[in-house]
Amino acid sequence: MQIYLGLGSNLGNRREHLRRGITELERAHVRVRRISPVVESPALLPPDAPADWNLPFLNLVIDCDTDYEPEELRQVIKTIELSFGRSGAGHWSPRPIDIDILLWGDQQIATDTLRIPHAYTHTRSFVLAPLIALEPRLRLPGRPEKMLLEWSATAPGHIPLWMGIINLTPDSFSDGGRYMEWAAVTSQIDAMLEAGVHIIDLGAESTRPGAAPITATEEWRRLEPVLDQLQERLTADLLRPLVSVDTYHPETARLALDRGAEIINDVSGLTNPAMIELAVDGRADWIAMHSLSLPVDKDATLAPGESASAAVNAWLLGQLERWTKAGIDLNRIIVDPGIGFGKDPLQSIELLRNASRLRQHGLRVLVGHSRKSFLNKLTDAPASDRDIVTLGASLALCAQGVDILRVHDVPRHAEAYRGWSHALAQHEAV
Numbered sequence: 001m002q003i004y005l006g007l008g009s010n011l012g013n014r015r016e017h018l019r020r021g022i023t024e025l026e027r028a029h030v031r032v033r034r035i036s037p038v039v040e041s042p043a044l045l046p047p048d049a050p051a052d053w054n055l056p057f058l059n060l061v062i063d064c065d066t067d068y069e070p071e072e073l074r075q076v077i078k079t080i081e082l083s084f085g086r087s088g089a090g091h092w093s094p095r096p097i098d099i100d101i102l103l104w105g106d107q108q109i110a111t112d113t114l115r116i117p118h119a120y121t122h123t124r125s126f127v128l129a130p131l132i133a134l135e136p137r138l139r140l141p142g143r144p145e146k147m148l149l150e151w152s153a154t155a156p157g158h159i160p161l162w163m164g165i166i167n168l169t170p171d172s173f174s175d176g177g178r179y180m181e182w183a184a185v186t187s188q189i190d191a192m193l194e195a196g197v198h199i200i201d202l203g204a205e206s207t208r209p210g211a212a213p214i215t216a217t218e219e220w221r222r223l224e225p226v227l228d229q230l231q232e233r234l235t236a237d238l239l240r241p242l243v244s245v246d247t248y249h250p251e252t253a254r255l256a257l258d259r260g261a262e263i264i265n266d267v268s269g270l271t272n273p274a275m276i277e278l279a280v281d282g283r284a285d286w287i288a289m290h291s292l293s294l295p296v297d298k299d300a301t302l303a304p305g306e307s308a309s310a311a312v313n314a315w316l317l318g319q320l321e322r323w324t325k326a327g328i329d330l331n332r333i334i335v336d337p338g339i340g341f342g343k344d345p346l347q348s349i350e351l352l353r354n355a356s357r358l359r360q361h362g363l364r365v366l367v368g369h370s371r372k373s374f375l376n377k378l379t380d381a382p383a384s385d386r387d388i389v390t391l392g393a394s395l396a397l398c399a400q401g402v403d404i405l406r407v408h409d410v411p412r413h414a415e416a417y418r419g420w421s422h423a424l425a426q427h428e429a430v
Helices: 014-027 070-083 125-134 148-152 182-195 216-234 250-258 273-281 308-326 345-361 373-377 387-400 410-423
Strands: 002-009 031-035 039-041 057-065 098-104 143-147 161-167 199-203 242-246 263-266 285-289 333-336 364-367 404-407
Touching (some): 002 014, 002 125, 014 057, 039 125, 039 410, 057 125, 070 098, 161 182, 199 263, 216 250, 242 250, 263 273, 308 345, 345 373, 345 387, 387 404, 387 410, 404 410
Parallel strands (some): 161 199, 199 242, 242 263, 285 333, 333 364, 364 404
Antiparallel strands (some): 002 098, 031 057
């Protein structure tokens, strides 16, 4: 039986507790298929909770198979929780591990000890965010009227995923030449991992305006050594971030997938038939970005005053028809409106203000706005120093419910988000 389990920890070494929780479930013959990204959320507490209970949770979801019956698995879970020293000090007290059965196939189960789907699966962002990373279009048994993605639009305290940018290029607009070799990349990777990055995006060809295009061979020459060493660095960690490769060359995408990349970030919008074939045949996620030209041609733009949101929406409707006809699983498609790609500064800001509307099509939305030139109208800072103004836009995108934010400075974003999320109104603890 395919089931989904939620794991959380807000006491002690939280990541290590989550790793051990997954390991203990596997030892108990629960077969783990996929592990979601790890997300952080404020503790859910009753009004009279002690102040020292206010410890942020780390949460994840695992997609797994089991031969247990529901009540048998509940007993296994209780045994595992007790092995961590979880006490009965209080339902909302800090705990080293918390394991919940969220979904049990397409069944609805209600007994004195179990309610499946879990009663709050559709209302709590710390459950929805990791679930959506695995299966955004899933419909809950008993609540078929909405996909998970739609339920998340009304849940308080939206939790985004952070995609960290690593440009392996000599000519990217804000950090070209800084990260051409693994030795230079490691400190950046370390900082991202410490901050809890969910996706690391490697790109070896600049797509800034005026950039000279390169061949797939040259792109792979730059990318291969860093991709291999990153995978070696991450491979032993159950909670490792996903690895994304930013390319519009099918040859590079194929090689990257063979080396274990979980996401292809296709700035040509998943329009190339060879890319579509790869997407149909594989299990990776695909980011499809709207653009009018690649590399960017400053003369290929939307007309002044034209609605960028309407243009992107019309493009996406056509692509959805094409992807569906090709047989691509839409759970694996993420749409990027392409800030700055053929849009003037006002059109880019329009896209920022309306980005989450693209979720109406049942796809996750990624926004890549970090340090881009449209921000010149908002700050005098050079490209490399636009992280603060980027951060302001990022928190507005969080408030909208955008799923993935592609940024250069992951540590600063994660820290700002922590303050933002703790200041938001939360569901009452019940």
